Amino acid sequence: MDTNLPMPSTLDALVQPDRARTTLYTDPAIFEAEMTRIFESSWVWVAHESEIPKPGDFKTAQVGRQPVIVVRDRKGAVHVHVNRCRHRAATVCEVHKGRTNSFVCPYHGWSYALDGSLRGVPYEKGYDGTLDKASLPLRSLRVETYAGLIFASFKADIMPLADWLGGARKWIDLFMKQGAGYPIVTQGEHRFRFPGNWKIQLENTTDAYHFPLVHRSFLTAADTETEESWDIMNKGGFVEDLGNGHSVMVMMPELVDLEEGLDAPIPERFAELAAELAKEHDDPTVRRIVRAVGGCGFNLNLFPNLGCSAAFFRVLQPISVDETEVRHVALGMQGGPAAANRARLRIHEFFQGPMGFGSPDDAEVWDRVQHGASGGPELWLMINRGLSHEEALPDGHRRSDVSAETGMRAAYGQWKRMMEG
Amino acid sequence: MDMPITGNAAMAAADATNTLTPITLTPITLAEAMEFAWLEADLLDHAEYEAWLALWTPDARYVVPIEPGATDFENTLNYAYDDHAMREKRVQRLTSGQSVSASPVARTVRSLSRFRLLNADAAGCALRCSQMLTEFRRGRERFYAADVEFRLVRAAGGLRIERKVVRLINSTEALRGIGYIL
Numbered sequence: 001m002d003t004n005l006p007m008p009s010t011l012d013a014l015v016q017p018d019r020a021r022t023t024l025y026t027d028p029a030i031f032e033a034e035m036t037r038i039f040e041s042s043w044v045w046v047a048h049e050s051e052i053p054k055p056g057d058f059k060t061a062q063v064g065r066q067p068v069i070v071v072r073d074r075k076g077a078v079h080v081h082v083n084r085c086r087h088r089a090a091t092v093c094e095v096h097k098g099r100t101n102s103f104v105c106p107y108h109g110w111s112y113a114l115d116g117s118l119r120g121v122p123y124e125k126g127y128d129g130t131l132d133k134a135s136l137p138l139r140s141l142r143v144e145t146y147a148g149l150i151f152a153s154f155k156a157d158i159m160p161l162a163d164w165l166g167g168a169r170k171w172i173d174l175f176m177k178q179g180a181g182y183p184i185v186t187q188g189e190h191r192f193r194f195p196g197n198w199k200i201q202l203e204n205t206t207d208a209y210h211f212p213l214v215h216r217s218f219l220t221a222a223d224t225e226t227e228e229s230w231d232i233m234n235k236g237g238f239v240e241d242l243g244n245g246h247s248v249m250v251m252m253p254e255l256v257d258l259e260e261g262l263d264a265p266i267p268e269r270f271a272e273l274a275a276e277l278a279k280e281h282d283d284p285t286v287r288r289i290v291r292a293v294g295g296c297g298f299n300l301n302l303f304p305n306l307g308c309s310a311a312f313f314r315v316l317q318p319i320s321v322d323e324t325e326v327r328h329v330a331l332g333m334q335g336g337p338a339a340a341n342r343a344r345l346r347i348h349e350f351f352q353g354p355m356g357f358g359s360p361d362d363a364e365v366w367d368r369v370q371h372g373a374s375g376g377p378e379l380w381l382m383i384n385r386g387l388s389h390e391e392a393l394p395d396g397h398r399r400s401d402v403s404a405e406t407g408m409r410a411a412y413g414q415w416k417r418m419m420e421g
Numbered sequence: 422m423d424m425p426i427t428g429n430a431a432m433a434a435a436d437a438t439n440t441l442t443p444i445t446l447t448p449i450t451l452a453e454a455m456e457f458a459w460l461e462a463d464l465l466d467h468a469e470y471e472a473w474l475a476l477w478t479p480d481a482r483y484v485v486p487i488e489p490g491a492t493d494f495e496n497t498l499n500y501a502y503d504d505h506a507m508r509e510k511r512v513q514r515l516t517s518g519q520s521v522s523a524s525p526v527a528r529t530v531r532s533l534s535r536f537r538l539l540n541a542d543a544a545g546c547a548l549r550c551s552q553m554l555t556e557f558r559r560g561r562e563r564f565y566a567a568d569v570e571f572r573l574v575r576a577a578g579g580l581r582i583e584r585k586v587v588r589l590i591n592s593t594e595a596l597r598g599i600g601y602i603l
């Protein structure tokens with residue numbers, strides 16, 4: 001589809017430092033180019049280690065347009081294979097998650113080991129010995145992990161993951177502290193789709209500006225303490241461009257480091273949980289768990305598809321130029337107190353997912369963005385909020401206030417660099 | 422409503438006269454349970470939320486699970502796991518005008534059929550049925566099919582819901598925003 005790719009000279013006409021053209025949401029040719037130039041050229045998040053803890057464990061995922069299988073082999077190594085038989089292209093796995101010894105194509109029975117190698121071909125003698133099985137493994141992606149996050153890339157010469165994440169690593173480390181000393185474990189996920197472009201969701205992860213407006217019904221339904229903790233426009237937070245398209249939005253500065261402030265009074269809304277935990281844990285442990293149970297006070301946006309968002313992973317999957325799938329993956333403390341993990345599940349259900357008190361309202365406004373954008377390309381999307389007082393930090397990162405559109409500027413800057421190729 | 426004269430109606434009559442006369446209660450019948458499930462469906466489709474909230478026992482749960490076959494809802498991620506307070510908040514969300522996805526609330530028509538009484542005695546019953554729901558909002562029609570499981574108990578004034586579990590047949594796939602009560 002590269003024939004329709006906008007030329008570099010026209011990218012300047014599409015994205016400027018403080019604005020972007022609405023065709024970024026509506027042009028199918030741009031979408032096709034994005035799948036190649038961004039999703040097949042980035043490190044794309046595919047799984048958390050806790051989803052495939054044992055040999056043979058797998059889950060299916062997608063990298064750009066390509067269906068993939070994330071699997072742990074017998075020796076414990078993680079592979080990401082394209083979910084496509086090398087014979088006639090059928091998918092070899094249509095199960096979301098599970099455990100297996102091999103992947104067998106249902107069409108002609110070609111079977112693949114967990115590491116992707118082609119093992120069995122029924123009625124092989126029909127090939128008269130010409131079939132070189134060693135050259136026909138499942139296509140595999142590069143795989144690297146950081147802090148339990150598994151990323152894959154189609155780009156063989158992509159920079160190491162640690163470099164790609166760069167300034168975001170510090171924030172990933174902080175995010176993982178919500179295990180309160182236990183390893184982070186996924187606790188199920190909510191999946192929903194909205195009729196709109198994937199970048200609308202990408203922008204939203206570091207958009208504090210919408211929160212008090214779109215999520216008014218959530219704030220009304222929440223207890224007073226929760227409502228106050230979400231008064232994020234007035235708490236001195238910030239958004240920082242972390243490089244490579246990543247950004248962080250600090251909404252609750254008091255909850256950046258969950259291992260600090262352990263002497264603070266236990267919030268009333270967690271008093272019952274604290275009492276329950278106190279039956280089996282000492283006071284410092286109770287405080288540590290209670291402080292972590294609601295997640296951390298920031299959203300970390302990792303370009304192009306993962307948000308480490310307060311207490312959960314937000315995963316976005318482009319489906320088409322005007323259709324996007326979103327997963328909200330609930331997190332817990334592996335081996336931690338059941339009461340704490342239950343509390344996390346209830347917090348997740350309250351806001352997230354197709355029936356939450358937050359996500360449906362997000363989906364509605366994103367749907368409206370797409371509807372409005374489909375009218376025509378002549379008007380700009382404005383992403384200039386907070387630009388006038390944005391400052392450069394000593395490490396070169398740019399930072400502005402919590403409701404600034406700094407994160408969107410970071411993402412579109414990276415978008416433009418990658419689309420230029 | 423024309424109700425058969427069963428234990429339910431008899432008890433209601435007893436309440437009305439405030440007598441302590443013992444009543445011999447017969448097991449809840451399929452017809453009785455079915456009519457009650459239809460009443461609940463009708464109240465939701467017609468946005469009669471206050472009457473809907475009154476159909477539940479104080480400790481009742483409204484559950485929309487994700488995993489087929491899930492039974493330990495408390496320790497599992499659900500789409501909804503509502504106690505009384507959460508049901509009230511959900512109703513408030515639908516009526517307050519504060520939620521952009523529920524302003525206006527989607528119009529729904531749900532058909533309940535294929536009723537089966539899994540067990541029943543005078544005090545309560547387990548009812549299972551199918552639910553075909555069509556939603557209409559902002560020019561779009563969407564469709565959800567589900568198995569619905571009710572645990573109903575007989576209380577003063579009629580049947581009450583002790584638990585309602587809505588098992589969407591596509592619960593493990595991506596859904597759309599559902600800004601109403603299934």
